Amino acid sequence: MFGLSEQNLSGRRCIWVNGPVIVGVGPSGLAVSACLREQGIPFVVIERADCIASLWQRCTYDRLKLHLPKKFCQLPKLPFPEEYPEYPTKRQFIRYLENYAKKFDIKPQFNESVQSAKYDKTCGVWRVKTVSTTGSFPSETEYICQKLVVATGENAEGVVPEIEGLQEFSGEVIHAKDYKSGEKYTGKKVLVVGCGNSGMEVSLDLSNHNAKPSMVVRSSVHVLPREILGKSTFDLAMMLMKWLPLWLVDKLLLILSWLILGNTQRYGIRRPNLGPLQLKNYHGKTPVLDIGALARIRSGDIKVVTGITRFHQSSVQLINGDILEIDSVVLATGYCSNVPYWLQESELFGKNGFPKRQSPNGWKGKEGLYAAGFTRRGLAGVSADAMKIAQDIGNDCKEELNQKKRKVATHRRCISTF
8 A cells, every 4th residue: 555664773663664654544634644554655644543543433423424415425436325315324324335345445554642743853754653552562653654644534633611610510520422212311410511513413312212301502603404495405505605705694694594494593692793604714613503402492493501610519500690400411511622632733734723723724734744634614624625735746756757767767867968
């Protein structure tokens, strides 16, 4: 799959990679790998888990479906099967990714956790140090390459907020990444902290299993119908943006949402001052696409509560002074990038683990460094990044090859003249 040379230095393997090293084999790493494969460029993919797309396979709830139509979620070079529904299920999407890896012969180095990646200015190479996550005696490996693709994604780690008294609470506390189904919560009072897409869907799933969910809505959020007049809301927005300014598209979406969903503020869900598309573009905050949770909020099956002051042993105190008795807590408090923990670089990436420059200009840094899948534009952004990165690396490879050919030709002319 890749050209390399290997040495053993002081018990640590040292591998020279003739091509880029790609860190992460979620959708971003797979997409970059496939685009490189199409150009015949060798590469190595490093993955800390033992499977592709571990976030999808290990850290998502059972009822999850893609929020957008499949045409906006397919990776480069391979569309979804025609028989897949408009919104593929979690299992279908994982199967698609597995087939994708098989089609493009992507064979990652599994169970290798990157400890550090640093550019060696003296030698002009990246040094990527990993530790094996299997076996009783973890082994160390150092990959040396001239190009590094960061593809660990926007959602590498679950965010667990510091809330006063949370450790005192005697019931179960889990992050949404560990939530699978509401089946075991039947009849229980569950507090869902967070009102994004995950918080809404977890609350809906709990309600479907006859639990008693209360959802914490601390800040404002846009809730939009997933479809408007039988057409995907996202698809409609993309179509309108071809002809209208962003602010006007936002106005139209909000008017249509009000006609379909009503005034969400009546149920304790305030809308931000900035429109949903502007908020997404400027601050990366994704609107919630409603698939039934709002109807359960209207009926009272899902209770909306204000922010939290502190937890007690079997209850939670809210900002408005109310005390809520609860059995369990699900923290739908989002995810973050883990890039700052291992990448020793400060020009392309900021302290939050995202590129400093906004999309579409944050995919390339200096010294052969690339960022794939950090556009806050979902799988569509992943595909766009992958194609640009592979094309840029391909152009560099062609230029290097042309330089070698010119040197050979010059050498031959010199010999001929001699």
